[in-house]
Amino acid sequence: MAALDEARLKDAIKFMHEADKNTEKSWFKKPDWDIAAQYYEKAAQSFKAGKSYEQSVQAFIKASDAMINAHSLFMAGRALENGANVCLQNLGQPERAADMYKRASELFIQNMTPDRAAEMLEKGAKAMEPISVDSAIDFYVNACNIYENEERAKYATDTYKRTINLLVRNRRFEKATEILLRLGNVQSEAANKSAYFKTLLSIVIIQLAAGDEVEAGKKFQEFCGIDGFVRSEESAVAHAMLDAFEHGDQNYYNQAAARQHVGFLDNEIARLARNIVISNDLISEGGYVNPSGPGGNGQFSQPGPGGPGRPSGGPYADNRNKNNNGGNFNNSGYQQPPSQQYPGPAPPYQQYQGQAPPQPQFGQYQEKPMPPEPKGHNAAPRAHLQDERSESDWRALTGAPAGPTPAP
Template identity: 55%
Template sequence: MTSPNASRLQDALHYMREANKYAERGIFKKPDWDLAAQNYEKAAQAFKAAQSYNEAVSAYVKSSDAMLHSFSHFMAGRALENAAAILELNLGPPEHVADLYRRAGNLYLQDFKPDRAAEMLVKGAKALENASLEKAIKEYMNACNLYESENLERYATDAFKSFIGMLVRNNRLGQAIEILQRLGNIQSKTPNVYSYYKTLLSIVVVQLAIGDEVEAENRFRAFCNT
């Protein structure tokens, strides 16, 4: 009797053969990228169900490439996002996870979805946090810059807070103050006064944690006059 995983694996291999057939280019034959993409995606789903995670990631990447040939940037990005999520869930190399999220973000950006692109950068940063702090900082910074440059401040708060939390946990307090100030600038343009004042107070607290009581007092006095 065939086990469920073996059956799913057979299905996945069948879909891969079909996808490769549709992706073939010949003298009298052009690839059918739409059908290739559909079958690569079905293969990825079947590989995932069969717990063949590396193969699932590879199939999603192939699906993304096929979708890109069909100029479906959003769907191509989503396929890479799915690949990254599977790899991350199964403790794949953080740099590879972040790279897939970054590539997905670039595709979302080409589809005029900067909010999704920034979200991918944040996911990549979180994946990198315990592997490479400097790379994680770079990804977070790129995400925050994108939110600001695209006037997406209303979506940015969680990303900024995650970035600040990581900086504080790793004793990057000076950088944490810089990002807190940027968050405060965003919040000052919204009606949420409570969150804005809470951010200002956080700046004072972090300044005290650095040990600079004079600057903390100066900031506190300045904020009281805001």
């Protein structure tokens, strides 16, 4: 095995010498950059096969420079990509690899191949994720910018989603909302309503996770103006989540987050939605508070049977403070207006104002006339006590066994 590697290294050195010869300039000869680039690339592959990775990277860089001089920008970018792969996979140098990916992206842009340029930036982002999240985010955002600038954003859906997942995973909610809005614009232009509504629901979830319930409500109201969103399942889920936040009901929120359409979202956003915990710091003052709850600390009550966010009965029925004498409000400042006099007979409830009502007179019996007895077909036989049958007679007629004999 060592002999094979040594042979490959010897071949690589020969290729390097041939490539250097073709880059020299003399009185009667110009540099042949095409031939030199081919030899450099062969040398790079031989160095890689011989496990001399640093020399392989250097050979790829020289091959890229030769291809640039030969006005072959696409091949120059591909050579840098190969060198970056060696840096990342064999040398374990992600920063150096990301820099080479970025240079390759610039070459692909000059060659008018934006898809490949964005792909290089995505590779650079993946290389930088373990060591620098900010750099990785910059790579991803620049890749999205390339697609948008070249009017190829409809092909960048996966790039947008990878960017959003990284931002959500690192709790960069503001930037994630910005990228989601950009993705939503792309989906709206493509008339992909199903994906568009999922993106809108994701925005509401991220705002709730960021603790900005007010902004989440504003976004939801704005999205309700979009054609078809109000009738969608995503709208129902977002409305239920906002109601749960308004009432401080964690159980109701968990039920909304467990719905099927939340599982249809991207993994990071679905996981984020199911890990949101409602706390008093995140709840606005518009929730329904029960001041008479345990300890009098203003615990939030369960939604009423009228539906989420529609209190009816129970704790929502009446949260007003009452004094010990009746149903008057404490410190309400309300005063009974003076009664007004109206012409004509007073209504029943005003006849005895200011005086005691008449007391009923007991001990005087007033006989009421009995109604006439019905005659004809309406007449019914009148029952008499002597006509009633005894229990023994009924048992004899029905054949039922006699009851137990009472003890003497």
